[in-house]
Amino acid sequence: MTRPPTVVLPARQGEHRYQVHVGPGALEPLAGLAGDHDRVAVVTCARVARTPAARKALARLRRTGRLAAVVLLPDGEKGKTLAQLERGAVKLLAAGMTRRSLVVSIGGGAVSDAAGFLAATFMRGLPWVAVPTTLLAMVDAALGGKTAVNLPRAKNAVGAFHPPLAVLADPGALDTLPGRELRSGLGEVVKYGLLDPALLGRISDAGAGRPGAELVAACMAAKLRVVEADPTERGARALLNLGHTFGHGVEAAGGFARYTHGEAVALGLVFAFRLAARLGRIGPLAVAEAEAAVAGAGLPTRLPPAQARRAAALMVHDKKRTSSGLRWVLPRQVDGARWTVEWGVEAGPLAVAAAVAELGS
């Protein structure tokens, strides 16, 4: 059996440059990165800390003799609060962490969002390295430098742009990932496919199984290209929010527990295509193709009507909102078979309500 190669993707955000390693040898740079700093603190959560992937990364760091603290967050979104940020910062302080120390995040999207925000704000900013262990963290959360915690009623409402020093992604970690966690990342994988027709075919071929290292790397490269063009989300980066406006509403409507992020994004993707069809921007074939991609990945395309209405009501807290209302990321047909995705699209309340009704069934 030949081991697939480890790919190194160059990443750039403004003046900050870093490297993204994807493959079975991705963790190899970890000891060297730790060695460049006086102390290292690991941020992870209980669920992740028990996995072979996390134990392997922790063991590498212990051997450097620099490991000064392990901050164990509550699992999932419960770890993304300002109270947990304070607890983590107090622990870093007690461990003697300075501006010359390093934070290493080991975990899924929630861990990397919270760990990155802790690194962004402790002593006004330390460097950090992301070791994503879930599909969602690999293809989305750990890339691009968006870090945040939640407010009681709004996800990611308090945060910072703080790109990491390196991202080290070993897709081997996905082998032991529970099915629900895997589906949480598949929503973003399908999103990249709907943004880029060349990827869509490869995603359909992979079906509802575990995407291989090459598909993971292709999704990561797709995100890095968009982020490089627009590091602080003033323009083109908004494309990455395809499916996320309604998706965030779905997550909030379910108390951030009923739907995984990927399931919510999947529903948001279907919503975006249905809304675009209502606005006459795309035809029924594009809608069918998007729904087939979502369903093919084992993700939902419908939700109970009451949940759909509640999700729509909670969309108002979207960060991309302006004073005159929501702005949408929506597809537009360019010829018989293809579409392009545009941002900043307006939609009237009747079209939105009709799309909500279509999803809730």
Place this chain on the structure above:
Amino acid sequence: MTRPPTVVLPARQGEHRYQVHVGPGALEPLAGLAGDHDRVAVVTCARVARTPAARKALARLRRTGRLAAVVLLPDGEKGKTLAQLERGAVKLLAAGMTRRSLVVSIGGGAVSDAAGFLAATFMRGLPWVAVPTTLLAMVDAALGGKTAVNLPRAKNAVGAFHPPLAVLADPGALDTLPGRELRSGLGEVVKYGLLDPALLGRISDAGAGRPGAELVAACMAAKLRVVEADPTERGARALLNLGHTFGHGVEAAGGFARYTHGEAVALGLVFAFRLAARLGRIGPLAVAEAEAAVAGAGLPTRLPPAQARRAAALMVHDKKRTSSGLRWVLPRQVDGARWTVEWGVEAGPLAVAAAVAELGS
């Protein structure tokens, strides 16, 4: 009576440029700045909200029709907590604030530190305008983009670099400032004098009274020059920490209540000169001159021995610390009468202990 002119100082931090208005007409740009944004939230505290200066600024903002929220923080350091940050962010969210909205801080150093950090992190960053109403905020806290809140045992331990869109300082606000609040800023004024001999004479002439608009503007210009050279505190900006390593220890030792920031910095300045003398870097005349400047401004040069020892023990949480210990900002004699200030100076434990003993008497 001729009204003194309003000075406009150009400020630059990295690629970010902004203007600092100092004088009786400083608030005039406020309505225009509010008009450039969809909504405005004011962050202030109860003590400040009652003052004529704050009422004047609030009235100007109300007339624009853009004022969507007033976040009232607890007075002083009690407002600089992550719990208050969360309360403020929830209020901004409820008021419909977006990334196109504006935060206006009206108050002293604690308010501008906390308001700036709220602006830095809400939706990952909104623009903000600082309206400093105390001497400390004018000559220090509102300038330079350092924002932060405290951890239970460490001041400013969680924060961000987020320079404001404008700083609007009307020294008329100082006319109604209580004496203790005024002294809180005088420590920084004396610090600028000890960094720049040309300023020292003007400060001595002003004595322990209220510094005029021109002296305030000179101190602000001194800070802006250093910040421009080093926006994220990697080198020369460390000079502004003269007196602050021991000073922060003094504040912590007194539970952030016994000494004002200015009193603590004053003690830290005396400490720095005494430590430098112990290390043979300066002679007794420089120490005497520094102490005379501190005492001439009505600030303390000694503290109880137990407080001095406790302050020394609490210095270890200093943000400029490296793994090998504290690095000091200390003067060095350049000829018979003058000194220069350098950063990154090492000092052995015996010299530090001796200087601690000298202050505690």
